[in-house]
Amino acid sequence: MRFELTPRTTVSPVARALAPVAAFIVSFLIAGFVIWLMGRSPIAAFDVYVLQPLSDPWSLQELLVKATPLALIAIGLSYCFRASLWNIGAEGQYVMGAILGSWLALKTHGTEAGFWVLPLMLVLGIVGGALYGLVPAFLKTRFGVNEILTSLMLVYVAQLTLDYLVRGPWRDPKGFNFPQSVTFDPSATLPPILESGRVHYGVFFAVIAVLVTAVILGRTLFGYRLKLTGDAPRAARFAGFNSRATTMAVFAISGGLAGLAGISEVSGQIGQLQPSISPGYGFTAITVAFLGRLNPLGILVAALVVALTFIGGESAQILLRLPLDLTQAFQGILLLCVLAADALVSYRIRLVTRGGGK
């Protein structure tokens, strides 16, 4: 006896629309069960994880702050994933963007450099991420090296480079030997949208990226090219699309957006370089991209949802003494449920009994 997935002949659009909702409910139930096993009240946990962050102005701001890099990176990744190219190294591209952008901030530190510093930093952030993203793309197109391995391994190279810089050449001499750079000048700081608020202009970058990507993927030949490359690579070549150029382009785009996220975070949030500038945004963004079904608007929503689990996880750690690892587990459960729900919309499960069994 075994189960078999058979494709449905017709897929109801209603079911497709409701699938994520069902997935959320199921994943909440599973997570609640785990929390109950750990001896806490699932209802209290739901309150801490979901309701409190959504009812508190500070948390709502924090939600946007955390969702911004997730959305930016995930949007970039959606270009790669649509073309079936697996960029797992967004975290490294994020860090490299932050490093290159910060270089300018540190170079101009204490000078009278003007308004041009910040825009140029952002550009350098994009360039840094894009160039770093092009490394696995080049290795793949030139030597046929698997991009999953190279992009992932380059994450550690980037992280260790950052570590070296903030402990060595870029360390703040007046920083009491802490491994961190000087605090950026105001001219190198991405300002908050509201005075005294925490939400910086990076939010707009994310929104712009979503809108532009929606147009590119849905309405342009380049968007079709990615879809065709992912769905039928031979047909893509037949259509005249050069697969090497496609690979280079999507890695540059996704690296560039990850780099923009990195420099925005450092410049707008942290205000200086330090050994760790990301709670794993680059990896979590992979989840976000698939939660959003590689659809730009879906990714925006998914980024907010996943950001919620970050914030809820932090409060749960404080208020309920639940381990922070549970947040990652919950993100995993969520992704699994969404993928399962999507599969069940397109396929139905059939119970198959062996010939002798009837």
Place this chain on the structure above:
Amino acid sequence: MKADVSSSGPPLVELKGISKRYGDLLANDGIDLSIEPGEIHALLGENGAGKSTLVKILYGVIEPSAGEIRWEGRPVAIGSPVEARALGLGMVFQHFSLFDELTVAENIAVALSGEWNLATVRGKLGEISRTYGLALDADRAVWTLSAGERQRIEIVRCLLQNPRLLILDEPTSVLTPQEAEHLFATLDKLSADGCSILYISHKLEEVRRLCRRATILRAGRVVGTIDPRASTAREIAALMVGSEVGEIRTDAPHVPHGEILRVDHLDMPPAGLHGQALKDVNLVVRAGEVVGIAGVAGNGQSELFAALSGERLAERADAITIAGRACGTTGIDARRRLAAAFVPEERLGHAAAPTHRLSENTLISHAATEVSRSGFILLSAAKRLARTIIKSFDVRTPEGDPQARKLSGGNLQKFVIGREIIRKPKLLVVDQPTWGVDAGAARLIRQALVDLARDGSAVVVVSQDLDELFEVADQMAVIHQGSLSPLKPIGEWTKEAVGLEMLGVAQAQGGAHAV
């Protein structure tokens, strides 16, 4: 077991009133069919007549909406291919289900259950190959094999399980005449050993060669069960298509005009380890003529197609000249802009993206069609174009703008050929235009090719179907091991001469290959 077709026992398998409904479409409508032990039974019908559906029901891939299957008189429910195989059914699909990265032996072992492992498969493979003339190298990776060789794997895989009923779907569509004759001998031998065979084909001559009973389907219904040897090919075709099949009109005078395509001393290294290099290929095609390229599968046809289309580039620009422009080193887009059009052999995955809608699939030849402007897709123009193709080429679709994979082979082929013909290219290169396509669709496609040439385009048809080439071509050449024979008017070719060229014998006897 030794069986006689006229034995008084129950039929090996009997289908009674099988129906299958997909939404509004009745793919099978009360089909009755019985197969005696040891019988080779033909299933004939146009694409979309319901043959695939019926066979999938029999093989447990899909469930019938109504009806009954009896196996040796006993009602059975075949819930899955595993159960079908357990009963003694074997199936060779038209579209192969093989893992490209694995070797021949691994592909076979992976599909077989229990007692089979790599060593036993390897041992038995040699024996089966010899018995049935199905030469296979156990350790070659599948991606290096030709379509014909891939099919042999599928056949051997079935034979290893000693099936009682073997289902073959369009088995000769990828075989050379010699290979096909081998296959027929294999099937005769299997039949004599008591194995029943359900043989699905569009090639009437084959059916008459092999079968004494044929069930003909049209629009999901059985329109007759006949003895194919007692009926003429024309009568059978009429039953299938529902009207008399007309001859291809080639009587219009063949008036070649200016030169459109020139291939000049084209050399190209093989694409893969086991690919075929092109050696000093020369060819001139003029406006107004159809040039046929015959040859046994795997002799460089796909390489020639890739070189002509620009999917692979030549070393010298002047190796290929299209409409007066040397373009051996420019890609497929640039050649499309020179008003060239191409239709590759594989419909799904090469000519069209299976999961994309037909309107999206018009974008594949975007370089030469009005479906995009400055990088933006003109969605309504693409939809309009798809509708026009569907109408002009009688493409039967389950819905207005379906995914490519939802079309039957013949209808998708009409679509991908229509997509190119509709923009009246100066040059059309088509590889295996009627591969696995039913008689009606094949006739429409061939007529369209001939008409295109008569309207002043140059048409190159690469085909393994000799009858097809004799029907449509004005001139013909034969490709053998990457070399092209001289081009000669079709009237000067005899089948024997073509056969000699296909086997490379003519070459050995001398004769410089000048154009």
